[in-house]
Amino acid sequence: MKQRCVKPRFWVVLVGTLGLAVGCGKAPSPRFDSNLMVMDKYDISFEQQQDIANALAALFGTPDDPYVPKESGLDKDKIKLAAGPTKSDKAGVHTGLYREHCAHCHGISGNGMGPTAAFLKPYPRDYREGWFKFKSTERAEMPTNADLERILRHGIPGTSMPAFEVALVQPEIEALVEYVKYLSLRGMVEIELARQTSEELGEGERLPTTAEFLVEGVLKPQAEKWSSAETKLMPVAAPPADFGSPASIAAGKSLFYDVNKANCLKCHGTTALGDGVLNDYDQWNKDVAEFRTKADATLASLTEQRGKAEEDFATAVEALGADSALSEEERKQQRETLEKDKAATLKKLGEKERMLPTAMAYTLVPRYIEPRNLRMGVYRGGRRPLDVYYRIHSGINGTPMPAIANLVADSELPADLSEEEKAQRRQSLQTQRMWNIVDYVLSLPYEPGGELGADISMLGRERN
Amino acid sequence: MTVFLRSSCFALLALFLASAASAAEWGTITGRFVFDGTAPKPKQLKCDKDPAICCVKPHIDESILVSKDGGLANVIIYLRTKVADVHPDYAKTASDKVAMDNHECKFVPHVQGVVAGQTLVVSNSDKTGHNSNVQLLGINPLISAQGKFEQKITEDQASGVVPMEVTCNIHPWMKGYLLVRPNPYFAISDAEGNFTIKNVPAGKELEFVVWQESPGWVTDVKLAGKATKWAKGRMKMTVKPGENKLGDILVASKIFK
Structure with missing residues (x-):
């Protein structure tokens, strides 16, 4: 079989970059940002970061010229419709949908860092x-196309994510779903390349x-996670016959x-107002909080670390001089190693x-996550009983919700059942109980009286 | 006949293993991690949830646990080099269940290691519910009192990232670590700092990674009395057949938080 090589794509990127350098009076084309937090996590050097950027350019192209x-x-066709600058051609075909509708919040790279991001909550x-x-x-699996489409169509109640149902036609929504998957896959491949650089390379x-x-070893396993999503559906058993009844709610x-x-x-x-744990992070914010603390400490100690490197070097050189067992040649060699180690440490500190x-x-x-206030009747993932069942069954990925x-x-x-019968009984009882919880959660905004906070005036409550 | 077939099968298998495996010989690594200097006194953690169940005994910060004679607990050492073959003795534990318990509102053990193919069992022996959130494994089971959660670990999950944090969001002081590896060549130092990795392929230069939760990668140590730098916690060694005693490995106190 002919060995394919992705190298030629580098030339395309290089030529493109040269074209930009010459300049033609227009704003530069947007670029994909590097995931620097991940680069720092895995201690990736500048040279290695360039290798990762080249690999990503070869696999995914640029925002204006995506490669699929x-x-x-x-x-590919759907990606082309969503990518690039926003424009319409003479035939009325409108392209650049992501930059028109999404990029200002989610960012060109899909990093959630568009210009408006800092002003939004969440x-x-x-x-x-x-x-x-x-x-x-x-929980751990990727969403299906239908899941992403639902979010795009209906938005996410209680957040800044709008419903695009009225603004976009079906092919446009499908194009954006595909582009979100493209950006996500690109991000996942970037993280995997950083991980492999750190953990696997000599x-x-x-x-x-x-x-x-790049294709077989890195891209395919990540792409497989997306293409297999349809086969990773949560099992959903029908609600019990008494679903919706006062007994089920109780x-x-x-x-x-x-x-x-x-x-x-x-x-x-205790009142279901979402005020149980108020000082916890979701995973995205937790990663940022930890990164910021670590980065602050590193930056504050740079001078000290540089001094320490010089000091360690001086001590080691002195010890080398005092070691009479060494030949002149060995001494010279070991000193060279020490010099190389010091230079490497200083280079790393400079890069940091x-x-x-x-x-x-x-x-x-970073912001704390707010457990949902269940008395508002606002459900981010959808208000159908099925949506609430999904949230209870698998929790919410990336959050404390288990x-x-x-x-x-x-x-x-019953003790006299066989193991198999027990497992069956357990499963059906558990499913029934999950539906009971759905029943109660959906009844909460309307719950009359009682000790559950309904006796506190709605006006007096802290809302979120 | 059957006996003959079986024995010839074994002979063939042995031949195959011997030829496939570069290491026909195996070595065992032992050593002890020691905190070099005066260990800090562990802080007491704030306990404010389920006080009647969780806060009966005080919770201490387990990130640096040092024994009376300086042994450093919960240091992870794992083989980074990819190996094609593992010693046949490991077949006995290849599909074991590996436990982590929510016990008196802390994770026991504090650090646990699991190999792809084994089953992780997270249990709850407390009289209150816990969740065990391991984002990097994609799991966050809510485990009701006296209940448990089981998951078989796949090759894909054993992707070699440094130990994954385990937290309970209901009880914020609870923290543990899970090392998920594609092969069984790792060890976690015990309360006295001792560790053993059995039956490592001998004769070839291998690279190990040493990690502890407070500093992350263990980069500055004294090995056999000599100051040594391990970039990104990486230690190279060629294992000899039989015993390989590393002795006391003094971990520099400056790298700890």
Whole structure:
């Protein structure tokens, strides 16, 4: 089989860059930003970062000229409709939909860092980790096309994400869904390249540029996560016959408040107003908070670390001079190694000094996550009972909201059943209980009287 | 006949293994991590949720645990070099269940290692619900009192990232770590700082990574009395057949937070 090589794409990128350097009086074309927080996490050097950027350019092209390898599983025509600058041709075909409708919040790179991002609450989603909240697939899996389409059509109530149903036609919505997947896949490949650079490459080894490595080894496994989403759906059993009845609501209520069962009150509060845990992060904000703390400490200690490197070097050289067992040649060799080590340390510190302030500028002030106020009747992932069931079944990816692992204690099952029968009984009882919780949650905004906060005037409540 | 077939099968298998494996010989690495200097006194953590169940005993910060004679607990050492073959003894534990328990509102053990193919079992022996959030594994099960959660670990999940943090969002002081590896060549130092990695392929230069939760990569140590730098916590060594005693590895106190 002919060995394919993706190298020629580099020339395309290079020629494009040269064209820009000459200049033609227009604003420069937007570029994909590097995921500097991940580069810092894996301690990726500038040279290695350039290798990763080249690999990404070869696999995905640029914002104006996206490249869609067929192994990505993405639809090239849809991507073309969504990508590039916003314009309409003579035939009325409108392109550049992402930049027209999405980029101002989600950013050119899909990093959730568009110009308006800092002013929104919650912050816009960063697609690059491939963590999506509201979907019909299992917690760790990617959303289906239908899941993303739903979000685009109906927006996310209680957030700045608008409903695009009235503004866009079906092919346009599909194009944007595909482009979100393109940006997410690109981000996931970037993280994987950084991880492999750090964890898999040997000392001084460069990132391979062969198609075999980039396409087969890196792109395909990530693309597979997206293309297999349709097969990773959450199992949904039909609601029990008494769904919606006062008995079902009452059963859900007792599960909600039972610390040994669903334990919902811990985060959503004893009044379900979302005031249980108020000082926790979701994963995106947690990563930023940890990165900022670490980067601050590194930047503050640079002078000290440089001094230490010089000091360590001087001590080691002195020890070398005092070691009479060494020959002149050995001494010279060891000194050279020490010099090389010192130079490497200083180079690394220099790179941190240049990179970290930029990397920090590419993050937003981390914010605590707010457990949902369940008395508002506003449900971000949708208000159908099925949507609430999804949230309870698998939790919400990237957030503290957990997936139900077990709601049935061993002692609740008859002892004389076989293991198989027990497992079946457990499963059906658990499903029924999850639907009971759905029932109670959906009844909360309308709950009359009682101890659950309904006796506090709505006006007196802190809302979120 | 059957006996003959079986024995010839074994012979063939042995031949195949011997030829496929560059290492026909195996070595065992032992050593002890020692905190070089005076260990800081562990801080007491704030405990304010479920006080009647969780805060009966005080919770201490487990990020630096040092024994009376200086042994440093919970240092992870794992093989970074890809190896084609593992010692047949590991077949016995290849599909084991590996446990982490929510016990008295902390993770026990504090650091756990699991190999692809094994099953992670997170249990809850407390009288209150816990969740065990491991974002990098894509799991966050809500485990009701006395319940458990099981998941078989796939090759894909054993992607070699430095240990994954485990947190309970209901009880914010709870923190643990999970090392998920494609092969069984790793160890976590015990309360006295001791570790053993058995049956490592001998004769070839291998690279290990040493990690501890407070500094992250362990970069500055004294090995056999000599100051040594391990960039990104990486230590190279060629394992000899039989015993490989590294002795006390003194971890520089300056790298700790």
